Amino acid sequence: MQTHVVTKVIDGDTVEVSPEISRRTAMQTPMERLIGGPLPAETPLEQLSRPNMFNKIRLKNINAPEIGTPQGEKAVRYLKQFLEGKQITFKPVGISHDHVVADVWRYPDHVFINAIMVYSGHAKWSHPPR
Numbered sequence: 001m002q003t004h005v006v007t008k009v010i011d012g013d014t015v016e017v018s019p020e021i022s023r024r025t026a027m028q029t030p031m032e033r034l035i036g037g038p039l040p041a042e043t044p045l046e047q048l049s050r051p052n053m054f055n056k057i058r059l060k061n062i063n064a065p066e067i068g069t070p071q072g073e074k075a076v077r078y079l080k081q082f083l084e085g086k087q088i089t090f091k092p093v094g095i096s097h098d099h100v101v102a103d104v105w106r107y108p109d110h111v112f113i114n115a116i117m118v119y120s121g122h123a124k125w126s127h128p129p130r
Contacts, residue, residue: 003107004090006083010056012064012075012123014099015083020053026092026100057090058099059114064123075122082106082113 002025004017064079065071083106090102104113117123 003087005087006085009076009080009084011067012072012079012117013059013062015057016055017057017088018055020055021100023052023054026054026095054098054100056099057104058096058101059117060093060101060103061125061127062114062117062123063126064117078120078122079117082116
C-alpha cells in the first residue's frame with residue numbers, strides 16, 4: 001500500500017500531496033490495481049494533453065463551500081486539522097483536470113475523509129457514495 005503526505009489543504013474538498021501520483025496509478029481500474037494489469041494504450045495526442053504526474057487529490061462525490069465564504073473557510077480549517085501534515089491512502093477513480101479524483105482515508109487509522117467532511121456538515125454529497 002502506498003501512502004502520501006498531505007502537504008497542503010487547498011479547499012474543503014481538495015488537497016495537495018507528496019510524493020506525486022503517477023497517471024498510471026490514477027487511471028487504473030480496481031481490477032487492474034488488483035492484478036497489476038496493463039492500461040489501454042493512448043494516442044500521442046492524449047499523452048501530450050495530460051500531465052503524467054499529479055500532486056492534487058479531489059475528494060470524490062463531495063462538494064464543499066467555496067473559499068472566500070465563511071462556510072468555505074470553516075471547511076478548510078476542519079480539513080486541515082484532519083489531514084495537513086498527515087499520511088493518507090486513497091482509491092483513485094480517475095482524473096479531472098489536474099486532479100486525481102479519489103476516496104481518501106487518513107493513515108494509519110483509516111478514517112474515511114470524504115464521509116467525515118459530509119457528516120460534520122462541512123460538505124455535501126454530490127452523488128451518493130457507493
